[in-house]
Amino acid sequence: KAGVTQTPRYLIKTRGQQVTLSCSPISGHRSVSWYQQTPGQGLQFLFEYFSETQRNKGNFPGRFSGRQFSNSRSEMNVSTLELGDSALYLCASRQSSYEQYFGPGTRLTVT
Amino acid sequence: AQTVTQSQPEMSVQEAETVTLSCTYDTSENNYYLFWYKQPPSRQMILVIRQEAYKQQNATENRFSVNFQKAAKSFSLKISDSQLGDTAMYFCAFMNLNDYKLSFGAGTTVTVRA
Numbered sequence: 001k002a003g004v005t006q007t008p009r010y011l012i013k014t015r016g017q018q019v020t021l022s023c024s025p026i027s028g029h030r031s032v033s034w035y036q037q038t039p040g041q042g043l044q045f046l047f048e049y050f051s052e053t054q055r056n057k058g059n060f061p062g063r064f065s066g067r068q069f070s071n072s073r074s075e076m077n078v079s080t081l082e083l084g085d086s087a088l089y090l091c092a093s094r095q096s097s098y099e100q101y102f103g104p105g106t107r108l109t110v111t
Numbered sequence: 112a113q114t115v116t117q118s119q120p121e122m123s124v125q126e127a128e129t130v131t132l133s134c135t136y137d138t139s140e141n142n143y144y145l146f147w148y149k150q151p152p153s154r155q156m157i158l159v160i161r162q163e164a165y166k167q168q169n170a171t172e173n174r175f176s177v178n179f180q181k182a183a184k185s186f187s188l189k190i191s192d193s194q195l196g197d198t199a200m201y202f203c204a205f206m207n208l209n210d211y212k213l214s215f216g217a218g219t220t221v222t223v224r225a
Contacts, residue, residue: 045212045214090155099161
């Protein structure tokens with residue numbers, strides 16, 4: 001099976017812009033979770049989607065949003081970008097077990 | 112909220128030697144999972160080993176084993192016969208079975224020296 005894929009892999013945006021990141025889970029996996037990884041804050045949970053419904057949300061401002069499609073692919077959107085949003089954004093998919101499989105991440109740089 | 116603490120920012124080990132990474136966590140839950148993930152430089156995160164809290168027996172995966180002390184809320188990882196490919200950042204993670212969120216520690220950078 002193909003692993004979790006994320007596009008794009010690298011992205012450079014300007015403050016104030018908005019960005020959309022995409023995640024395709026492993027075939028058959030219905031749960032997709034998003035995490036933000038920064039040197040200062042480490043890995044932090046953003047949200048989880050299961051069957052097109054947001055099931056959990058971390059402590060991030062409303063500028064961070066997401067959605068999941070019927071084919072389980074998920075997108076994450078960040079509006080009004082700030083310098084502090086520069087990070088590696090990881091998504092992970094899960095089937096019925098508790099093991100999450102991570103994608104390679106999208107490296108977002110905000111200038 | 113659960114907190115996961117990894118007190119060793121960096122560890123260095125000679126090839127073929129053994130290294131142990133520490134992890135402690137704080138939770139009021141009784142049922143949960145613990146994980147160790149490995150993130151090699153510029154590569155994606157992969158699961159190393161998993162431990163269910165209800166199991167007393169420590170998990171083992173080839174050269175990787177854990178020492179799970181539930182009462183002490185401690186979950187250390189032992190890497191035996193270290194190999195150059197083990198060089199990576201290692202994250203300890205906690206999962207509450209109610210919400211499936213992973214809470215990560217700050218990570219430990221392991222460097223295996225030839």
